[in-house]
Amino acid sequence: MKKIIFVFLIIILLSGCQKENMQEEKLASTFKDISGEARVLVFTIYGRFFNLEGEIDGEKKDLTLVMRNSSNDEEVEYKVFTRKEDNKTIFKTNELINDGINLEQVLEGNYILFLKSTEDEKEIYYTLNNKTDYKDLEYYTITKNSSNRKINIKFNKYQDNNYMSLDCLKSKLPKNIYDIVLDPGHGGKDVGANKNGKYESQINLDYALSLKSSLEKLGLRVKLTREKDVSIPNYGEDGRVNFAYETKAKLFLSIHQNSAIYNVQDGGVEVYVPNHANTSFAESVVKNIVDMTSTTYSKNKSNKVKDGVYMRTLSAADIEDMQKEALKNGYEPYDKASTDSTYYFIIRETGGIVSGAYVDSRNKEKPWNNYYDSNYGSESYLFELGYINSSSNLDILVKEKDKYVEAITKSIKDYLEI
Ligand SMILES: [Zn+2]
CATH class of the missing domain: 3.40.630.40 (Zn-dependent exopeptidases)
Known part of the structure; x- marks a missing residue:
């Protein structure tokens, strides 16, 4: 009996390692083509709406916020409002406080967030670095058909890349959370x-x-x-x-x-x-x-x-x-x-x-x-x-x-x- 448990344990550990290696490879390839980083100066959730404000060096054109699904590389794009200030571009994802990125519409998955600009007809990606005093955010979606999803918005680091991620997974609503x-x-x-x-x-x-x-x-x-x-x-x-x-x-x-x-x-x-x-x-x-x-x-x-x-x-x-x-x-x-x-x-x-x-x-x-x-x-x-x-x-x-x-x-x- 002990032997069987031991074998199972090895299999579990091995598959765990493999998963980590895949993530490592995935992150390495994700950050290979990144051109730099944008600085997040404010990030908030108000009701169902998640929003960001920040700045990026230089004058950037056609900025959008991109949420890239890590498992299939599919991207969802969000509108970004910009203005020029000194040698920087100031961006934000909303104009009205109850508008912007509706977290209820985010599908299950693991995402990395980027700022994307079009320069010389090429799409350039920038990671998002947290320059605020705030840490991670947690959100539970509204109860629909007796089910909820949990969203974790986090800042991480991979080698020299600081990046923002969003994970959306099915979850039970904790007792203290209400719609x-x-x-x-x-x-x-x-x-x-x-x-x-x-x-x-x-x-x-x-x-x-x-x-x-x-x-x-x-x-x-x-x-x-x-x-x-x-x-x-x-x-x-x-x-x-x-x-x-x-x-x-x-x-x-x-x-x-x-x-x-x-x-x-x-x-x-x-x-x-x-x-x-x-x-x-x-x-x-x-x-x-x-x-x-x-x-x-x-x-x-x-x-x-x-x-x-x-x-x-x-x-x-x-x-x-x-x-x-x-x-x-x-x-x-x-x-x-x-x-x-x-x-x-x-x-x-x-x-x-x-x-x-x-x-x-x-x-x-x-x-x-x-x-x-x-x-x-x-x-x-x-x-x-x-x-x-x-x-x-x-x-x-x-x-x-x-x-x-x-x-x-x-x-x-x-x-x-x-
Ligand atoms: Zn009254």
């Missing part, structure tokens, strides 16, 4: 807006619970930031923001009801989007809600981008207030806040560096947020489903919850291509 996080706004003592004995916090929770079960019917794994009428912190271990990072959720949807200081007659739906984002998901949500329920697009004109779609950034006064608040509470004010930063913290703080999250400098002294300066984050939106100080809107919100939930589910299904 979507739903965040019912407020809770506990913080009731939010209220009208006729109805509290916003309760309506938000009712909607989040219904939406969760509707999305689970599609096979999605959904997590709520709170499942009861309790108050939860924004930051810290059990804070709203941490849910996005810990679950690696692709979508983070915060559910609220609006209220105006004046008496509104007809209310209406508003979806707030992050700055510099493609608004197609928000447009779809508001359109489906308006089509499928008795509510309308909001009449609110401030910060309006399109019907029902809103984008608000910090004003100079907001930034000043944040700085005062920081000094009052004894922590350093955030130095990245600008009038280009998204106003709503739940949209801004859950998306990592892509959405300008800062989780402020309290984290430098008290490391209770492990995700400070994260280069991955969730694609986040804030829903103001209706105005609860409008009697007619409150009535619709209470009576037509199932229709709202159906409308939002339809948009999520379309957007995530489930």
Whole structure:
């Protein structure tokens, strides 16, 4: 018996060696024709989108990003946006934050990433060298037909070549990873807006619970930031923001009801989007809600981008207030806040560096947020489903919850291509 095990062991070891030799040969031939390297200055995942920014010496033409499958040498090309600066070409793979390389579309396989340019009608390849402080990234695809893939984005070295690789393999979704996080706004003592004995916090929770079960019917794994009428912190271990990072959720949807200081007659739906984002998901949500329920697009004109779609950034006064608040509470004010930063913290703080999250400098002294300066984050939106100080809107919100939930589910299904 021992002998047989021993023989098997040798066979396994030998086949292992052979595999390694093949990889060695493969890498040697891969890097034989490489003309140099490009420097990666930023690499991020935001929702489903992986993106790179970097620079390469000289003026390069027709740059594309290439993902080459190591087993069959097939290449997938991605668009790259470039500009010239001094004697360098600056490149990036996206213009809008929720665009670029959609990781859901990557097929199983092991890939090496290159920057490709066309010079004198010849295709020239450059490897990608990590010049950031960030290490490897890990991504789990959205649950479709009860299955997931795991993507590892890594930087490696073969002899003198520094290169970036991406491995995509079938994988079970770990217990702590979710497709979507739903965040019912407020809770506990913080009731939010209220009208006729109805509290916003309760309506938000009712909607989040219904939406969760509707999305689970599609096979999605959904997590709520709170499942009861309790108050939860924004930051810290059990804070709203941490849910996005810990679950690696692709979508983070915060559910609220609006209220105006004046008496509104007809209310209406508003979806707030992050700055510099493609608004197609928000447009779809508001359109489906308006089509499928008795509510309308909001009449609110401030910060309006399109019907029902809103984008608000910090004003100079907001930034000043944040700085005062920081000094009052004894922590350093955030130095990245600008009038280009998204106003709503739940949209801004859950998306990592892509959405300008800062989780402020309290984290430098008290490391209770492990995700400070994260280069991955969730694609986040804030829903103001209706105005609860409008009697007619409150009535619709209470009576037509199932229709709202159906409308939002339809948009999520379309957007995530489930
Ligand atoms: Zn609210």
